[in-house]
Each structure stands twice: as structure tokens, then as C-alpha cells.
Amino acid sequence: MKSKRAPVKQPISKSIIRVDSRAKLRGEAQYVSDWEFENMLYARTFRSTKAKAKILSIEIPDIPEGYFIVDKNDVPGVNRMRTVVSDHPLFAEDNVQYIGQPILLVVGPDREGIDSIYSQIKPEYQEETPLLTLEEAEKHSKVFTDYNYKKEDPEKAFANAHRIIEDSFSTGYQEHVYLEPQGIAAEFKDDTLFVYGSMQCPFYVEGALMDAMDMPKEKIRVVQTVTGGAFGGKEEFPSLNGCHVAIAAKKTGHPVSMIYDRDEDILCSTKRHPSKVRFKAALDENDDLVGLDIDVLLNAGAYNGLSPVVLQRAIFSATNVYHIKNLNVRGRNYMTNVLPSGAYRGFGAPQTIFAIEMLFYNIAKKLGVDPLEYKMRHLLKQADSTCTGGCVREEVKMPEIIEKIVKSSDYYNKLKNNKKYQGIGISLFLHGCGFTGKGESVINGKIELIKNKDIVTFKVSSVEMGQGAETVLRKIVAETLEIPIEKVIYETVDTGKVPDSGPTVASRTTMIVGGLLQKTAMQMKERWDDLENLELTNNYKQPKYLSWDDENFRGDCYPVHSWGANVAEVEIDPVTYELTVKKLHAVFDVGVPIDERALIGQMEGGVVQGVGWATIEVMGSDLGRLKQANLTDYKIPTSMDVPEIDCDFVLNPYEFGPFGAKCAGELSFVGSPPAVAAAVAHAMGKAINHLPITPEVLMEMDNED
């Protein structure tokens, strides 16, 4: 539980009490399920029980007055959820493609009344043969998206290779389990549509509503309510349930609130993409890894949705912190008749980074060399070209990070301990900051900063969802202007009040939006004494040195990276195969911490989520239905399941980040799974190529021979 860290000299890093904590402690924070509207109706979603079927008919019972059925016929505009690929129908048309797919809403003033109607609805299905696994999808070549990029000459590298090693890895689902289930409400005030809810991206929801309701932007207001956790699970999903309640509000003429049951939330909301990653590695006469052929397969589920961008980050993170001269990287999103996969902290990178970390581990073991030393032979350095032929412009502090963590964890001494069932493992990792590729330019994020005497209000579309955005952004403005934080107001994130500074995703809030705020605050500072009132706006501009060819995936896919290393110490009970992660050491380069305690809070949270994904969070599907579909069966870490965590930072100010800050939120997740896997591999003396690592898996492994 100790947090040993080197003294952080930057004044901005000094921790303050988070500004939203007191209201939450007093139970006064109003989450959407706490809101009440006059004449409010409740909505409940009726969902498909078939993985793939035609809907021949739906028998609806007599509906008492005051109750409504809302379905595809009630969609004023386009019956599709707007996102990267707008293929998910808001309400099923004549077919369903996954168990849990929304078909219609039952809406009414009383939940018992709704339940009664709900239980009498009888769809008639004509079942079709679903594709239920990644294997089946691969066999049938059911591909949504197929990406490929190359670097230098992989064919030659393999032709000249002294040794070619093949290996493959897989990872499973992960459910966010934000403590506040999905919730959203809608009402019309005169002819303006208001949608309130737990969400990360109000402007995404606004766009989706414009399509679904066939309404102009000016007539739509999307308001973020206090959000009880998100982690990506409320990135694109609220565009779906937001349209549902809006359509229901229009049809019924009443405000409509829809709060998901936890079981329902698990059944149908997006999950982390299960993955398979296959490598062919070309080694030269020095046993250096000079060529990689990487094939990334993601299970996108029944609809593509946001998955192309997840796939992009997965393939752009596939070489992780390593400089691999020759590359052929392919990525495919497969369609299966299971619930759609979507955004989740790390966004494709955890899958490929786990894979390449364990590839390096396995190759090193084969060669009889120390895995850490083998990894260090291939580390990227400043000015090296990235996997897409961009440039690593920042100083790469990996050597310092590694030195720090090796020392604090006593890595090499513990590695010498060859006692079976005890292990130590190290992972090295990065995270590209901000949107992938052209994303930031497309968003062209905008912020507003308004001075009114001695009070400054800033308007952004970034939301506070527990990560500390409100505290960090207010702090950036306050410190730049040198005014007390109490004088800085963070405007409610309401699309009618704030400009679109972009969604709260991709670990971009502090660096991109905070950076823009700092830049604008500096402009305001210069004119502070001259003007009593002042309004400034700014749009995000990519640093000029960046270039990205989105057609061929060449250039700088990220403006800068954050870096890190994790060391995990594990113990396995030889009688029961229970796995205990005893300690997790972490050292991160996030540029400069804006608030040390808030940052450590994020890092510890991310590390624990990563440990959960790697060990106890088991989610499979059987015949298209999730096997672990409630909190009794799907287990996340409790206070008794967390390792002792040690978190430290290395300073590396980024020129274009506020006070030098880079990204952190997702970096925190990426490192612990491969560190744990490497530690288990050390403990068991066997390769760990699959997550999660459960006692059942360890038992089988131990009894193989």
C-alpha cells in the first residue's frame, strides 16, 4: 500500500483536494437515476433472445392507457446509431444479430405495469445459423474491416532470416463494471430535445440524435449528468440508449428515463474486444528481431460500430516500445453474432501489447537470454522511426524508467529465485497520446475561456467521470492565471452551452484540452489587467511537424507517447493454484503530473483493472449468450484482491502539453497484464500466451506433463 515516489519538483504536481469529492461523500451528487422529472415515464428495452434470426412477427398484448410500445416505426430519422460505422440499428428491423439486441421499448408510468406488458410480448423468430466464435468467423471470412501496413522490406527480412519463430496469443472479454449502470433520460421543453445521462461524449450523442430524430443541432441539448465511472463503456454506447429515450419522449410526449439493470447492462453493453495475435519473427545472425509479421484478429461482435478505430490503435501499438525495422502488420475485425465489442481503457493496445511483451519473453527464453535485456536491445530511442514510419520526437526515458523499477523492485535478485510457484516479471509499454491518426484534426477541438471580473469560466466538452478532469482542468487554468481555484468555474457539459472540444476518450483530456486551456489562459493573462471582461476561444492545432497519411497508415499516428514499466511479483498456491499478485511496481513517464494524488489514483485504478483482466475477470460466451452475465459470476477485484502497489514517475516535460503533461489514463492499464503474465511464466516455468490466467488454467498447465 506504500507509494514510494521521488520528490516531484513541479509546483503544478502538488496535490489538492479534488473539487467534486465533498458532494459525493455526502451522497449529494445527482446521478441520472437520482433525477426526477414531472410526469416522467420509465422505459425498459425488450431484447432479442436469439443470436441470429429473422423476426417474423411480434405479438404485443393490449396496452393500457398511458403505456406505449416504441419501436423501429417510431424513429423520425435514420434507424442507425451514428458512430464510426453507423451499422447498429437503433431498433431491430426484420432480423436480429445478437442475443440482447434491442427490439423495442415498453414505456409507462409504473414499473410493475411495464413488467406485466413486457412479460407478455412474444416475438416469433426464424432462427438462422449464427457465427459464435472468432474461429468460426475466421473460417467464414466474416470480416468487417481489414487493415494492412508495411514498413521497409519484411519479405527480404524473412528471406534472409537466420531464424524464424512463430507464436500466437489470445485475450478474452472484459466488462467495465462502472459502478453506476447505464442511465439516460430525455424530455422535450417546447420543441427542444434535452437528453441527460451518464456519458463521456455529449457531442457524440448530439450527432446520433440529429440522425435519429432528424432534428437540427440547434434544437438538441445533451447534458452530461454526474457519471459514476465509464472507462470507455460510456463512450459510444450512450448514443444508442440516448436515441431510445429521445424517440420515446417524442412519441409519448413525456419525459422518459431509462436506467439499466446491472444484469441487462452486462448482457448488452459493449465489451473489450477478445483478440488473437499471431506473430512470425525474423531474427538475424545476432538473434536480433529484425522483422515481424503481425496478424491481429479482433472479435467485433455483431456490428462494427467503433471497432475500426480500436483496430487501428491495436495495430499501431503492436510493436509497443520496440524498434522493429521491417514490418508487415495486418488487422482484421471479425463479425460474430454476439454483443458488439467497443471502447475500453486501452482501446486495442492492451491486446497487442500483451502479445508482443510475451513474444519477446518467449523468444528470450528460447535463446537462453534474460527477457529484460533482450527487450532493451530493441528499445526505441529518440529520433527512431515508429512502426508507421513516423518519428519518435520525444526523449525516450525508458532506460531511466527501467533502472528505477529494477532498483525499487529488486528485480534481478528476485529473478534469481528459481523456486517454483513464485515469480517476478517485467513489462515495458507505451500509450500514444490523443486520437489516433487524423482524429484530432477531424475533431478540431474548441474551447472557450471567459473572464468576468475576477471569475473565470471555461467551457469544454470534456466530462468529469471520476478521473479527476474537473480538478485537473480547473487547476491548469488557475495556475496559469495565478488565481485561486475557487475563482475558476467549469461550465456544465451541456452541448447547448459548451463548444465541442472533443470526446472524453483516448487519454486526451489533460494533454489536448488542458493544453488548449493553458494556451488560452496565457493569452488571457497577458490582457488580465486591461479588461474586466474578456472572452477567448481557441481551436486545437496539431503540432506542425506531424504528418499522417490515413490512406496508407504512414507517418505520425500519435503526436507523442507516454511510457512505462511495471514489475509484478506473484505467488501460486501449489495445492489450489490460486494466484496471488503480491506486489505491483510501476514507473511512468506522463510528462509532468498535474496533480500527483489524482494521478496516482488513476494509475492505481488502472493497474488493478489490468490485474483483474489478466487474472480473475473471466467472461466467455456459449451459443451466443454470455456465460458470466451478472456480478455473482463475473468477478472484479475487491479490496482483498489487490496487490501492494508502488507508483513512481519520471519527469519528461512535453512541449505541447499543459505544464509539460502528456497522457495517463489508459497507460495505467496497459502494463500490469503482461507484467503479471511474465511473473506467472517465471513462476511456472512455462509460457503464458493467453489471458485470463485462472487457477483452472494453471492446474491444467501443471498437469500437462
Place this chain on the structure above:
Amino acid sequence: MVDGIRPKSLKKALEILSEQQFTIMASGTDLMVQRARGFALAPEFEKPLLFIEHLSELKKIYIENDEIHIGACAILTDIMHSEIIPPVLKDIIGQMASPPTRNMATLAGNICNASPAGDSLPYLYAVDAKIVLQSSDEKRTMHVSEFITAAKKTVLKANELVTDIIIPNKVYSHNVYRRLGQRKGMSLTKASLLGMADIEEGKIIDIRIALGAVSAIIARSKEIEESLKNKKTEDLKTDVAEILAKYDPLIKPIDDARSTAKYRKKVSLNLIKDFLENLN
């Protein structure tokens, strides 16, 4: 409309039960979840509810005739705090559910639920616990293995209440309880081992072994235990393979959302082996 009655005494409760059918309700930790219908909805019950958790006659924990009586509605947290409860049973209860749930749940509730994964059951089977059932005209006392007839099935009649659980007032010299869940925090049991033994001068005087969650009814064999009596603990190491072979057919686990049959079997046998080999 689900109605409920909260009788003022046990006598009254039994009278009411003799006249009408009810669903017996203590604090609801099993029934309110089993019958749950979702967000903001009340769980479904066909019969009215008879609330009994408050009945003081059912909360007593005391020793009589060298037996410990535990009232049916004694709360798990209170059983854990009671000085007369054997430490191993406190340990078992302390690993059931979670702290807030233990503040509500009752031992009788766990027994009447009769789940193969019921955590109180291995101990009760191992010590030949007795269950007392009362109706307005009869009081029956029976062994727990007579009370539970199959997974989730008991002989409790519609007009009866479980009123007491009786266990020997005995603490064994060696006690091992190992429970496996999906994580260290609260979770349903995948497999468990309870091993208790009285060892004197290296010889087994009495030994009890019960396995949880790996069969429809708790796995325990008096025959195997008898065969181990009077053995020297140092001899167990040589005999252990033979002993495990005897336990093997009793262990009939399943695959489910939480674990695999193969794992449950292997680990159960490992736990028995570990218990026997470390008895000295």
C-alpha cells in the same frame, strides 16, 4: 400485492403456519436475490411472507448437555462473535458472502437453501449436526443428512420452521478449512475442504473430512474416516494415494460459469492430500 405477517412469538408463528401457507423470510439474502425481477422492482413471491428474523426464541446460542444450540435466526456476524462457537466454524462463517450480508444472514437460511455450495454444510455434516424442526403439533430432531435429501431439497413441511441447529460442544485439536472462490473477496465456493482431527501421540483418535461444492450433497464418508482411526499420522504419507482413491468417487463436480469439473476434482483431492500429509 404481497402481504406479510410478523408474529410476536415462535408459538404464534407456528400457529399461523398451521393455518396458512407462507414463504418463510428471515433477512432475504437468498430469497430476495433468487426472486429478483430487476431494477427498482420488488422480488416476486406467490405466497405471503412470514417474517421470523426478530424472534428472540430463535436467536439463542447456548450450551446444554455438552451440545451447542444455535438458534435458527442467529445472525452470522453474531455467531462469529460468540465465545462458545468452535473457532473453525467461525472461520467458515467469516468466509461466507460479505460483511454486510453476514450482518443479515442466518445459519438456518443457508441450511434450508440446501445449495451444494452452501458453506455451512460441510461443517454440519462433518460433526453430525442435528436440525430441530417445529410445527404447532410436533417437534422433530434429525441429522442434517436426513434434513437435506437432494440439491436444494429439504424435508421441511409447509407448517414447519427450523428452530435450532445442534452441534457437539467440541473443538478438534487439528482444524483445516480451505475454501476456493473466484477471488479472495466474496464469491460463491468452487470447492472447499474441511478437515478436523484429534491426534494423540501421533495417532488419529477421531477424524472428519467433508468436501463442499463438489457433489449434489456434501461429500463425507464415515467409512473412510473409520478406516483412518488409530493410524499413525506418519503412516498417512504412504497410504495417501489409497485414501484419495477412496474419496475420488465421492467427488462429482460440474462445469459451470465459475469453474470446471476437472479443476474442482483435482483441487479437492489435493486439499485432502495436503490435510493428511500435514497432520502431526
Place this chain on the structure above:
Amino acid sequence: MKIDFTLNNKEISIDVDANRRLLDLLRDDFGMKSVKEGCGEGECGACVVLVNGRSMNSCMLPAGAIIGKSVVTLEGFKHTERYKAIESGFLKAGSVQCGFCTPGFVISTESLLNENPHPTDDEIKEALSGNLCRCTGYNMIVKGVRLAIEMGEGLW
């Protein structure tokens, strides 16, 4: 069924279905919105309230089971000195991120310290193991409890 109980030290007498969950009674009938529904099956602890001083999952308690008992939610507890100590500890430690689990942790902390004023770290973790948090990784919550004990010297 007639239900007489005490809610935040106020005597209440209502007539409701016997199987009504205490959680819904508190949120919908009495406006106690600090009590949250996180799962409805006793797994997450977001719904815990104090019943006769002990933390219990209100999503599993039927109305008939609280007759004659004292129920305390954060709406009542937040006016106490003990709450202030917990609040100070949690603020200083950074125990709150998204806040949805927070009321449950405050209640469980009070329940723990009421019974055991000087717990070890392991005892704290065990006592809080029925409350899930997805944001913090728990360290800062345990620290918050530790600080609450220091700051609330003599209160428990």
C-alpha cells in the same frame, strides 16, 4: 403490511408490500438518493445502509424485516462527528473518484469502526470487501479509513 421503523432518527409508520426492497423504499418513498442500486443482488455494496448500527445490503432487505429497527442512511449520518472524521480522511487520501461507490464505503466504514475502533489494515480490507470500487484500486480508500481513525480519535 404495516411497517414501523426509525429512519435517520425519525419515527416512520407506513403501509407497503411486505416484499418491497428497503432500497426502493428509501430511494423512492423517502427520497434517500444517497443509497444507490449498483447490482440488485448483494454483490456491489453500493446500496448498504446502517440497520441497528450495522451495514446491510438494502437491495436484499424486504420491508417486513426492518420493523422495529433503526435505519440510517448518509442523509442522516452526514450530520454526525463520526461522518466528519470519515469525510476528512477520505478527502485527504483521495478516496473518491466517480463517487458512486462512496456512500456505501462511508456506511461500511462506520459499521466497521463502530464494532472495531482499531482495525489493522487487513481488517479494514476485509470489512470493506463487500463494497466494490472500479476507479480507485482501493488503496486510497483504505488510506482514507486509516486517516479517519486518526482524525476521529475518541469518536469510536
